[in-house]
Amino acid sequence: xxxxxxxxxxxxRRRGQEARLRCSPMKGHSHVYWYRQLPEEGLKFMVYLQxxxxxxESGMPKxxxxxxxxKEGPSILRIQQVVRGDSAAYFCASSSPGLIYEQYFGPxxxxxxx
Amino acid sequence: xxxxxxxxxNLTAQEGEFITINCSYSxxxxxxxxxxxxxxxxxxxxFMLSSGKKKHxxxxxxxxxQEKHSSLHITxxxxxxxxxxxxxxxxxxxxxxxxxxxxxxVQP
Numbered sequence: 001x002x003x004x005x006x007x008x009x010x011x012x013r014r015r016g017q018e019a020r021l022r023c024s025p026m027k028g029h030s031h032v033y034w035y036r037q038l039p040e041e042g043l044k045f046m047v048y049l050q051x052x053x054x055x056x057e058s059g060m061p062k063x064x065x066x067x068x069x070x071k072e073g074p075s076i077l078r079i080q081q082v083v084r085g086d087s088a089a090y091f092c093a094s095s096s097p098g099l100i101y102e103q104y105f106g107p108x109x110x111x112x113x114x
Numbered sequence: 115x116x117x118x119x120x121x122x123x124n125l126t127a128q129e130g131e132f133i134t135i136n137c138s139y140s141x142x143x144x145x146x147x148x149x150x151x152x153x154x155x156x157x158x159x160x161f162m163l164s165s166g167k168k169k170h171x172x173x174x175x176x177x178x179x180q181e182k183h184s185s186l187h188i189t190x191x192x193x194x195x196x197x198x199x200x201x202x203x204x205x206x207x208x209x210x211x212x213x214x215x216x217x218x219x220v221q222p
Contacts, residue, residue, distance in 0.1 A: 033209070033210070035210075035212075041214075042200070042212045042213065042214040042215060043157075043200065043202070043210075043212040044212070045209040045210060045211070048208065048209060055208075056208065056209060058209075059209070091156075091157060093210075100208070101144045101145040101162070101204035102145070102162055103147070103159070103204075103210065104159060105149070105156065105157040105158070105159060106156070107155075107156035108156050108157070110154075
């Protein structure tokens with residue numbers, strides 16, 4: 001039973017480019033959460049999604065960031081026109097519908113903006 | 115004041131020592147997680163607690179719901195235990211709130 005998968009593991013983008021981060025939840029999990037860990041800072045909640053629905057995006061920056069979790073395929077966190085301050089580790093976690101507080105984390109994507 | 119506070123922020127121990135990391139929180143919770151993160155690495159979930167005590171190998175986690183406090187203990191510590199240990203609570207806002215982590219270094 002594969003765990004939560006994220007790709008790419010490392011992503012380098014120049015300022016102004018777009019970054020797409022993917023998260024495949026564990027089998028049987030339909031809830032996905034995205035978290036950001038800025039350098040030398042703790043983890044912060046970004047967004048909580050269920051299939052085809054955004055449940056809570058209160059931690060997402062208002063501009064340039066978006067997330068989706070389509071009916072088929074992985075969840076995508078999209079960052080448009082990246083800036084240096086977007087450089088961080090982005091972690092995804094998933095849970096099953098009945099145990100939403102029991103979250104399993106992926107290995108993370110480390111985004112570097114040059 | 116952060117909703118989740120951990121202490122100490124940094125901890126250095128000698129191999130074999132008994133280690134305790136503390137977590138206090140100020141919100142009502144459904145569950146508390148202890149997570150481990152090696153430098154530049156991913157996040158591993160060590161424990162999820164809603165009451166009492168759990169043990170896994172050399173690791174023990176306890177929680178006191180009334181006092182809003184949890185502890186993570188490592189017995190017979192080893193250099194491979196060196197990592198950041200993070201406490202996170204799942205509360206009424208339906209999202210995990212994280213402590214700032216405890217950086218543990220176990221010296222041989």
